[in-house]
Amino acid sequence: MNNKIILTIIFFSFFALVRGQENSWPLTKCIETALQNNLEIKIRQLEIKRTQKSQNSVLNRMLPIVDLTGQQSYNFGSTIDPASNGRVSSNIQNDNFYLNARTNLIDFSAFANAKKDKITIELAKADKEVIENEYKLQILESFYQALYVQELLKIQKEQFKQAVFNLDRVTKEVAIGSKPQSDLYDMQLSFAEEENRNLESEQLYGIKKLQLFQLMNATAIATEEVVLVNALNESAANDLENTINNPKIQRAELRYQNSLKSVNLERANNLPVLSAYYGYSTFYYTILNNPTGNTDSFKNQLADNKNQQVGIQMNVPIFNGFRNNKKITASKIESEKSKQTIEQEKQELDKQIALEEQNKKNYLQLQKKLNEKQQYAKASLNTTQAKFTNGKVEAILYSSVKNQLLSAEYDVLKNGLQLQYISLKINLLKYNSLKI
Template identity: 75%
Template sequence: MNKNSIFTLVFFLIFTLVSAQGNSWTLTKCMEIALQNNIEIKIRQLEIKKTEKSQNSVLNRMLPSINLYGEQGYNFGSTIDPSTNGRVSSNIQNNNFYLNARTNLIDFSAFANAQKDKINIALAKADVEVIENEYKLQILESFYQVLYIQELLKIQKEQLKQAYFNLDRITKEVAIGSKPQSDLYDMQLSFSTEEIRNQETEQLYAIKKTELFQLMNAIDVKTDEVVLEPYLKEVTKDFDTELFNPKIKLAELNYQNSLKSIRLEKASNYPVLSAYYGYSTFYYKNIKQANANTDSFFNQLEDNKSQQVGMQLSVPVFNGFRNNKKISASKIAGDKAKLTIEKEKQQLDKQVVLEEQNKRNYLQLQNKLVEKEKYAKASLATTQAKFISGKVEAIVYSSVKNQSLSADFELLKNSLQLQYIDLKINLLTRNQL
């Protein structure tokens, strides 16, 4: 029987046992619920929406800014008569109105800022992917910790049943005098040890399940009724050669953002061509000369209006070398961001190498465990026959039975560990199971 057949058989047996029970949870279900309930992810998703709303396209940045101003003022004493532009000793009421519009026709900063806005949106999304990936790795580890203990508990319950059976049998044999009292003491000690170990495992199982569902923020689930299902789906292994690790993606986007920052700082050294339009008018009235021959409000607004249209070219000549310093600092930040990419790739490579080494170790151990399970079952078969015929003591048969059950669990745990490593590598390198 080859390795894949053994894995398939083992997981099929587990699935059959689990399906017969009540509230079952798969790894995929746990991750889906966890991602839905995670508050930090929800906060980062709102940050994405905020960044998207804050984005300004190049066209939006080039739209004219239009401002309308209105003011009313009073001049007392010696002042300027707006009608003659001469100084008079009088009190004047002024109403001034302005309409100004300005737009930049050529502005390199607008292009650089628009590109940075797009990068900022991608950065916000990549930040969410990093958090989700780290969170899924935590869920994966916690899930398999519970799964290990769940399967161990099944083995120990079988051992406890066997210990109780042997204790009951020896008790009856001692009562009729066919066995010495010392055999009963041995069986009582064995049963007590199994009972304590089973209770400790049950307590640890309850704690680890609670920790898993607390990690998922699923506090309304009755964890004592939950049974975990092994991940029965075939682990995908045929991927494209391109990595898709969220941390590397985030580092690459930070590097691109630093390059855009350099362009933005350089744009401050480039000329800006803008166009403007202005419209103004005013109304005046001499307060002391109430009966003076003053034109009406609307007539004055019409007579006093003026307009101006023009273009302005602003060419930076000298700014105290401040822009050059900012450009140099941005270049250093870019080099730092580039090194961060290499750092993340190195860390990922090291982690994957270790996981691959662990996988090879478990694969080598798998064959040994298969042999051990075969020998344990053969030993159990012969010992059981001897026990039935009275050739071996119950304590010996109980020990061989426990060894066989332990061999089953070791093989099962090793198989689960192999699957856990495959899933972990997939999450690290592809961000998917």
């Protein structure tokens, strides 16, 4: 019997542990879920696959193009007799068959296009990385907004326990006449204010969590049971390299490389193309108004009338109204624009990082002062609590001191979470990573 009880306790403990883990949501889990559910990212993944399937290698571009053509025609009246090649007055049915194959032996545009296709695939991947990075920044901001309200609510609930105890004690002391009725009114007012404040925080917490999970496209999850986990690996602070790895800069660099390949592609149109070709043809004819004529059979005519042609052709562009030269010039200008875009993205990133670094520096300077203020507020509340218990201070003064501690704890909490948020934001901007 005892073994059954122990097994039951273990089972329910394990179930509660698993369920708790399911309801615990650290930042990494939120981002992973968001990336899996985001439709725009899924569309970009399909675009990468489409681009990969559209790529043609140099060998693929050099493979021959083979065409098989069949043609049937009717000639009435004065026409050419295919047998004698002379003009006759007859109605003739003529069937022609052609097999043609052509391949480029030397084609510089094929090489340029193949190189351009590879960069196009990398560009599609870079577009996806940019969207993911911007999406991570949105999730990061929403997560810390909800986390701040959650931690704030913990502080309020902890202080509310003391408010319940003090209200109960003052009620009893007023009942026995050791405290005036005014103290009870003051304590009831303070208690009602804390109740309202807690309710507002709970409502705001529910909204912030709902907004977070809506942003993650995880609307099927019951957010009322979700607990956000503030789990950061601060030991990984030096794991990141100093090299900037921002997706927008990488995309701008790929666009510049792609523009250079476009210039090479336009230049390739001015270069000669060496082609080889092969042709096979045959035909069948019959005189329609002379069914008793000596027209050979279909099989014999196809064998007797066959013709083959093999050749090599060199196509050298000489003059096309300077259209290619204009396209080359336009491609060079587009390439220069792409190069300037790289510098523009770097400048924008540097400005944004510099601003966030300054914010981080300010929060670090403020943290020490806020910790000192919190310590003073705690000490003040401890002495005021003792005085209030002994009846040396009124309830209104006690409530004021208690609110000062609550405000100090708010400030410490907010400043600490802001430091974490900005550190993570800087790393997402610099390295596209959450490590701090």
